[in-house]
Amino acid sequence: MSLTKYNQKRDFKKTKEPEGIKKKSKGALRFVVQKHAASHLHYDFRLEIDGVLVSWAVPKGPSANPADKRLAMHVEDHPMDYIDFEGTIPQGEYGGGTVMVWDIGTYHAEANDDVSKDNALMKKQHASGSIKIVLEGEKLKGSWALVEMHGRGENQWLLIKHKDEFSGTDITYDPYSVLTGRDFDAISKGDDVWQSNRKKSSSTPKKIKKKDESAFSAADLANAxxxxxxxxxxxxxxxxxxxxxxxxxxxxxxxxxxxxxxxxxxxxxxxxxxxxxxxxxxxxxxxxxxxxxxxxxxxxxxxxxxxxxxxxxxxxxxxxxxxxxxxxxxxxxxxxxxxxxxxxxxxxxxxxxxxxxxxxxxxxxxxxxxxxxxxxxxxxxxxxxxxxxxxxxxxxxxxxxxxxxxxxxxxxxxxTGKVQEMVIGGYTEPSGNRIGIGALLCGYYQNGKLMYSGKVGSGYTDDILKDLISKLEKIERQSSPFENPPKEKKVHWVTPKLVANIKFSEFTETNSMRHPVYEGLRTDKAATDVKLELPEITASEKDEPKPSAKKPTKKMAKETKSYTVADLKKFSKKVEFSNPDKIFWPKEKITKGDVIAYYNAIADYILPYLKDRPQSMRRTPDGIKSQGFFQKNVAGLVPDWTKTAIIKADSKSEPVEWLICNNKDTLLYMVNMGCIEINPWSSRIKTLDNPDYIIFDLDPKGAQIENIVKTAKVLKEILDGLKVPAYIKTSGGNGLHVFIPVKPKYSYEQTREFSHIISQMVHKQLPDITSLERLPDKRKKKVYLDFLQNGRGKTMASIYSLRPREGAGISTPLEWDEISDGLKLSDYNLFTIPQRLKEKGDLWKGFFEDAIDLKSVLKSM
Structure with missing residues (x-):
């Protein structure tokens, strides 16, 4: 790869354009398509290979129709600094005219999951004259090919879209800039002129006139x-x-x-x-x-x-x-x-x-x-x-x-006042001059049972009383429908079919209504749907984190129970526990026995997320003072009563015997082996190549909690816009994880690509606080959007998993209302989670029932 031709075509005594300098390719390879209004309108298709932008001029531009084979003329390589240039090259210089960044993104060699191998593979493909890649841009996505045409003239190639979910005969692309939304006219009228020092012009480019926000046009349906x-x-x-x-x-x-x-x-x-x-x-x-x-x-x-x-x-x-x-x-x-x-x-x-x-x-x-x-x-x-x-x-x-x-x-x-729908379960006889009924006996459903909540004796006119008694007499029954029937005289019980609107002053401690007033019957709600409606959220504090359990303190640590082998035997008849008093966390005085007891207590919560998944066992038998090690092959090491499966982690590795954790005994066996952290695959043994969730790992690398929270919220907004359910949990360390349940019929490559696309959308909105760079030195104090966690054999700490780190953090599911700048990740730990589970239960219950069809979501984008 050389920039010689690029430099030769430019007289640097006359032009201020930069001399082409080759840069070393690192991380995911990038591509750009620049729409270029020079002497002839064309598209410049550029791929990063070995530190330069290898370039083709495509007169008609890319087409999503696999039947279209677009001519692509191989031209000189361009420097990497050219990748985000949008503006005007002065007339008289080579390529003079207006340039638009029509699309930009990353790409990788087809059928390759290892980013570190992409550059070498692309050098070989380019030299062979046959390039097969997967684009991950804003407009161009999926599988594409560049094929050299031998015997048709020098430097002639074809750009072809392969048939996949991003191809089609009716697909059209947005004609505007992917960076600024401008068209050629707006770009050319601006003062952003291409200069060698890449400095912005001192004058501000003209803004595009905003459209009337009150008007409605077809453009408002663009995202529908x-x-x-x-x-x-x-x-x-x-x-x-x-x-x-x-x-x-x-x-x-x-x-x-x-x-x-x-x-x-x-x-x-x-x-x-x-x-x-x-x-x-x-x-x-x-x-x-x-x-x-x-x-x-x-x-x-x-x-x-x-x-x-x-x-x-x-x-x-x-x-x-x-x-x-x-x-x-x-x-x-x-x-x-x-x-x-x-x-x-x-x-x-x-x-x-x-x-x-x-x-x-x-x-x-x-x-x-x-x-x-x-x-x-x-x-x-x-x-x-x-x-x-x-x-x-x-x-x-x-x-x-x-x-x-x-x-x-x-x-x-x-x-402004308290109003509750109530089910009528009976009525009392009238007294004095009252006609029809004395009072309605009302209640609500709780766990499938009708609970009595009070009698309603006011709010009636004579016409209302006549109407009610005519309806109630038709549904009379002998027995009370209430689980806790009132002790009333002269009661008539009715089948609980009718629903009334009741206004009242307050509920008593036993959920009975004070000063109830009848307002009318409701015909738009089934009786069985009537539940006691109490405020679920304090509106004035709705954007603040919910109070969490107490953080670990020295006093709490000292009160931790000391477990013996005899104590632990109560947890399992199959596992032979050892060294329960071994210190795993010296500062907090947490022992191996404490860890075993924790997993025993929360087994019912964690096991649904481990079932039928190969376990990549991270063993830290000496506690957090050591790095520990991963053990995948358990052949000849585990008891006969455990379930295992022989699996190849990837196409190049040898098959090994993996442990499958489907019950509490197996879970406690892993913990006794020193598995403080539990790491399941994203797929199950019957669908190993098809994960059933997609991972977004928000890795802070020194970023402030406010930026982590902001990133999570933007991610949630994007997923909400796509009607994609998003489940969030702490990493157990300093970050957050967002999971999406997906139907297990798509490959790891497809789920990773989806994660990458969404991550790019997040990064585009938050370029100053997020990063897609893999190298830590390039993303210091930024939230790393690690989409590469979605891969066959790659694992991440399970929901409810302890982490072998200071503070004994636990990867804990959160409610989205808890995601705020006041979020303290250290609050979710071994001391606080058992009580939190008692109060909130499993916040991810029903996770797998929410599985999305990835293809349908992609079509809606």
Missing amino acids: KKLTKFPSGWRPQLATLADTPFDNQEWLFETKFDGYRSTAEIHNGTCHLISRNGLSFDKKYPEIADALSGLKQNMILDGEIVMEDTKGKSHFQWLQNREDNPDRGKLKFYVFDILYFGGFDLRGLDLLQRKKILQAVLPKVDSVIYSDHVVGNGQQAFKKAQKQSGEGIIAKRIASAYDTNKRSKDWLKIK
């Missing part, structure tokens, strides 16, 4: 997923109850309406209103359905049907009893979200983007109203709701996607 048919069965996202209002610029605040939640499915000019549990509202509220019918575009709206008085206050009882008095009040449908529009699934867009589209497409009719919002000022919105005697407010995280049929902490409901 295109669907081939109209969706069905989408149910509304539900909010979580919070206790107090708050101010936060990352949240918006809407009115909480007192009515029936409904989606409006508008398809082929007909509107169907669907309740939150899938019932039709068409006949009940035909005025709303008629007002939305006749629209040309198909769409799905989310809102609330209410009945308002002349002052704009909604009345749930009026709505519930509308058939008896249809002229009382005005029926309205307040719309606050849009899920689908014109063939596009909008759920993955952030909230403000969806509301922008909604406001633009919602028809202007009196009975259908756009639900407006305020940003940041939640306390002011709450005070306004109180002043107007409203239900309360709904707080919504601006950056959140729409979670169909889920109750989310991205939406919070904050009520």
Whole structure:
């Protein structure tokens, strides 16, 4: 590889362009495609090989269609400093014209997993005239080939896209700069002129005029997923109850309406209103359905049907009893979200983007109203709701996607008063002049059982009493439906089918309602879905970390139990334990017996993440004072009762016998051998080449906790936008791990590529605090996005695994609400996790049920 031709074509007495200097290739190889408007428009395709950019001029540019074989003229090598150049080469100099960075990224030789071997392989491929690579760019992805054409003229090659999930006849590429989003005109009008010293011009490049943010165009649907048919069965996202209002610029605040939640499915000019549990509202509220019918575009709206008085206050009882008095009040449908529009699934867009589209497409009719919002000022919105005697407010995280049929902490409901849905399980007989019933006996479901929560004797009119008794008499039964029935006289029990809205002042310690008032029946919720609704989040502290258990102290260390072999025998009849009093952590006085006891206590939590996975045993039999060693081959070393499997870690290694940990006895056997840390494969023995999770290792290397947290949050936002579930845990040291469950039908190379793509997206947003460089010296005090952890045979400390480091840290699952600048990773350790598990349980329960189809996600990107 040489830069001689590059230097020869430039007279450095006349030009300030830099002399080409070869640099040593380190880490993942890079590529760039530069769109070049010189004498003729073309694309410069450049691959880093042996410290230079080996280059081809492609007149028509890359094509995703494997049938297109694009001519690529091999030209002189360029220096590595050229890789991110975007600007204007002055006229009169060689190559004068405008240059755009059309795509940029990393690449590797096809079928190679070892980055250290890529450069040598690429030198051989280039010399042979046949290059096969996998690109990991912003636009160009997947398998590509460059093939030299012999006998067709000097330096003529072909650029060809191989058939894979990134190929297709209908794929088009964004024409703009991947670095700045500019087109040629914007670049050429700027003052960024190519000069040899690479210094920026003293004048600032002109900014592109921003478009009107209130307008709605096709560009707003760029990140929405295109669907081939109209969706069905989408149910509304539900909010979580919070206790107090708050101010936060990352949240918006809407009115909480007192009515029936409904989606409006508008398809082929007909509107169907669907309740939150899938019932039709068409006949009940035909005025709303008629007002939305006749629209040309198909769409799905989310809102609330209410009945308002002349002052704009909604009345749930009026709505519930509308058939008896249809002229009382005005029926309205307040719309606050849009899920689908014109063939596009909008759920993955952030909230403000969806509301922008909604406001633009919602028809202007009196009975259908756009639900407006305020940003940041939640306390002011709450005070306004109180002043107007409203239900309360709904707080919504601006950056959140729409979670169909889920109750989310991205939406919070904050009520001005306490209102609870309750199941009617019986009623008492009236006394005095009262007709129908005396009081309703109400309750809620807990663990499948109906729990009594109080009787409701107020809030009724004569008409309501007559209506209730007619309904209750039809469902009377002999026995009480309550698990804890009240001791009341003259009781009539009923089958628990009816759900009532009850307003009350507070719950007692036994979860009984004080001062309850009946507000009406609900027909939009099944009785079995009624649970006791207590605040799950303190809204004023929602962005702060939840209180963790106490950190280890000297006192706690001294109180650690001393275990004998006799004590440990109670844990397993198969394992022969030894040296339980051996010190593993000198400072904390933690013994081998303590470690065995810990894994015995949490076996039920960790085993689901170890089952059927080969174990790469990291043995530290002398505790944290030694580095320890990895043992993979257990042939002839483990008892007959253990399960093993003969496996090749990779294509070049010899097959060895690996230990499989499927039960507590095997787990404790490993710990007794000195395995403080547990390291399973990412795949199971029946699908060894197909991992069932993808790893994002946020390795700090001296980075501040604020930067680690910021990186994790950006990663979460990107994954949320793709509707990809993200599970987070501490590393047990100074970093964080984010896992994605994936269906075990994709290769390690594919999952690693996905991790790399997402990591590049994170790095693009946070270039100053993150790094993709493998060499530690190149990423000091930056968060290393280590996507290379996704590989066959590569292992990482399991969830709930101890780490052989100072502080006895444990790789602990966290809630995303705990990820904040105040996060203290040292809080999650041997002393605190057992109690945390008792309080929170397994936060990753259901992890594997959330497995994504990687191909579907990639298609949506």
